[in-house]
Amino acid sequence: MPAFCYHRPATVEEAVGLLAEYGSDAKVLAGGQSLVPLLALRLSHPEHLVDIGRIDGLAAVDDGPAGFTVGAAVRHADVELSPVTGRAAPLVAAAMPHIGHRAIRNRGTVCGSLAHADPAAELPAVALAADAEMVVRSASGExxxxxxxxxxxxxxxxxxxTELLTAVRFPSWPRSTGGSVAEVSRRHGDYALVGLAAVVGVGDGGRVERAALSFFGAGATPVRVTEAEQVLVGEHPDPAAFAEAADVVTKSIEPPGDNHATAAYRAHVAGVLTRRCLAEAAGRATGGGA
Amino acid sequence: MTADRHPLSMTVNGNRIDLVVESRRTLAEILREDLGLTGTHLACEHGVCGACTVALDGKAVRSCLMLALQADGGAIETVESLCDDDGALGPLQQAMADSHSFQCAFCAPGFLMTAHCLLAEDRDIGPTRDEIREELSGNLCRCTGYQSIVDGVERAVTALVEARNA
Known part of the structure; x- marks a missing residue:
C-alpha cells in the first residue's frame, strides 16, 4: 500500500482543521471498507489519511424529533442491530442485510458509504428515496x-x-408508509448489478400518496425514476399499477452495460425489482408494519 | 517520504503487544510478518475472499481491510487461539475436521474465525443452517462447494447447544 501520513483527530474541529490544511491531498478514513481496498489496489494514493473513527461526537445514533440521525463513525452493524432502526428508518433497516457481509458491516460506516458515493451501493439510493439530509462540517461552518x-x-x-460528512439525517418515517430494498447481484453480498430502494405511502382513501423508486447500479449516481413514481400516485396499490410502473421503469431507465450485464438485462431486472419492491412496500404500508 | 510510524498497542490472543508500526501496514501484515501468526491467510487482499478474517473485540473483521493502527487498543483473536493449550484441536476445529469440512484448507482460518464469532454470540438457541450459510457467505472456498463447511459449523453448533443444555 502506498505510504501516507496518518492522523487520528480527537474532535471534529481538529478533523476539519486537517482537511482545511491538506485539501485534496487528504482522504477521510472511517471504517475503511471502501478506502482500504482502493489503497491496496493503488487506485488511490492520498498523502494524508484523517481517521475519524475515534471521534466521540460522531459515534451516536439519535432518534429524535428531527429524524433518525447517524453519526459519521457509526458502523453498519450498529445500525443493523439497533432496535430503533426498524421503526425509525425502516428503509435503512431493509438495506442492511444487502450491504457486503457481516465482517464488512462490522467495520464499514453508513456515512462512509454515502460519502464514497458508489452508484452501485445500497445506502446512497436509500438516502435518495428517503429524502435524507447530509450534515456537513468544514472549518468555516456547517x-x-x-x-x-x-x-x-x-x-x-x-x-x-475540505468538508467532512459528520452525520446523515433521515426524516421521521411517515405513517402508512412502507419501504422495500431488493437487488440482483452475481453473488450474495457483492455490489448489485441493479437494485432498488422503494417507498410507498398510502393515504386514507387507500390510494398511493407518495412513491419513491430509487435505483442503484443503474447509472453514475443513484437514480430516481420519477415518471414511474408519478404513474403510481393516485392509484390503488395493486398489481396492475405496479406492472404499469415497472413498464415505465424498463422503458425509461438507462443503465450502463458492461461485462457483468448488458444494459437491456439491467433495464429488465429494474422492472422486475419494481414489481417486487412495490408489492412489499405497499404491503408494509397497509399492513401497519414497517 | 520518510516512513510515517505510530505506536500500536493491542492484545493478540490474550497477549499484550506494543509495537511502533508504519501507518500504511494492514492488521493482517502485522499479525503475519511482525508477530509470526501466519495462521491468518491473505489471498485477495481487498476484502472479497474472507481468508484473513480475525476477531476484533469479538466481532469478525477483515484484517486486510484494516490499517493496523485502526486496531489500536483492541483485542484481536486469530485462528491460533482456537486450539487448546496443549495444541489439540478446539471444539470448533474438531467439529469441522470430523465433517471433513476442508480440502486444501487455505480458506480455513477465515471460515473458522467467522464461525467462531458466530458461535460466540450470546443467544438462547444456536444459529440455524440458513443463518450459518448467511454468516459464512462472505468467505470463499474454491475446493469444497461449501456443503461440508456448513456441515462442520452445524456440527459445532449442535455440540455447543448440547453442552449448554447438559
Missing amino acids: RTIPAADFFLGYLTSALDE
Missing part, C-alpha cells in the same frame, strides 16, 4: 445537503475536499 443534491457522479459527491 451546512446540510439534501440527498437529491449530494450525488453528482461516479464516486463523486457534493462534498468539498
Whole structure:
C-alpha cells in the first residue's frame, strides 16, 4: 500500500482543521471498507489519511424529533442491530442485510458509504428515496445537503475536499408508509448489478400518496425514476399499477452495460425489482408494519 | 517520504503487544510478518475472499481491510487461539475436521474465525443452517462447494447447544 501520513483527530474541529490544511491531498478514513481496498489496489494514493473513527461526537445514533440521525463513525452493524432502526428508518433497516457481509458491516460506516458515493451501493439510493439530509462540517461552518443534491457522479459527491460528512439525517418515517430494498447481484453480498430502494405511502382513501423508486447500479449516481413514481400516485396499490410502473421503469431507465450485464438485462431486472419492491412496500404500508 | 510510524498497542490472543508500526501496514501484515501468526491467510487482499478474517473485540473483521493502527487498543483473536493449550484441536476445529469440512484448507482460518464469532454470540438457541450459510457467505472456498463447511459449523453448533443444555 502506498505510504501516507496518518492522523487520528480527537474532535471534529481538529478533523476539519486537517482537511482545511491538506485539501485534496487528504482522504477521510472511517471504517475503511471502501478506502482500504482502493489503497491496496493503488487506485488511490492520498498523502494524508484523517481517521475519524475515534471521534466521540460522531459515534451516536439519535432518534429524535428531527429524524433518525447517524453519526459519521457509526458502523453498519450498529445500525443493523439497533432496535430503533426498524421503526425509525425502516428503509435503512431493509438495506442492511444487502450491504457486503457481516465482517464488512462490522467495520464499514453508513456515512462512509454515502460519502464514497458508489452508484452501485445500497445506502446512497436509500438516502435518495428517503429524502435524507447530509450534515456537513468544514472549518468555516456547517451546512446540510439534501440527498437529491449530494450525488453528482461516479464516486463523486457534493462534498468539498475540505468538508467532512459528520452525520446523515433521515426524516421521521411517515405513517402508512412502507419501504422495500431488493437487488440482483452475481453473488450474495457483492455490489448489485441493479437494485432498488422503494417507498410507498398510502393515504386514507387507500390510494398511493407518495412513491419513491430509487435505483442503484443503474447509472453514475443513484437514480430516481420519477415518471414511474408519478404513474403510481393516485392509484390503488395493486398489481396492475405496479406492472404499469415497472413498464415505465424498463422503458425509461438507462443503465450502463458492461461485462457483468448488458444494459437491456439491467433495464429488465429494474422492472422486475419494481414489481417486487412495490408489492412489499405497499404491503408494509397497509399492513401497519414497517 | 520518510516512513510515517505510530505506536500500536493491542492484545493478540490474550497477549499484550506494543509495537511502533508504519501507518500504511494492514492488521493482517502485522499479525503475519511482525508477530509470526501466519495462521491468518491473505489471498485477495481487498476484502472479497474472507481468508484473513480475525476477531476484533469479538466481532469478525477483515484484517486486510484494516490499517493496523485502526486496531489500536483492541483485542484481536486469530485462528491460533482456537486450539487448546496443549495444541489439540478446539471444539470448533474438531467439529469441522470430523465433517471433513476442508480440502486444501487455505480458506480455513477465515471460515473458522467467522464461525467462531458466530458461535460466540450470546443467544438462547444456536444459529440455524440458513443463518450459518448467511454468516459464512462472505468467505470463499474454491475446493469444497461449501456443503461440508456448513456441515462442520452445524456440527459445532449442535455440540455447543448440547453442552449448554447438559
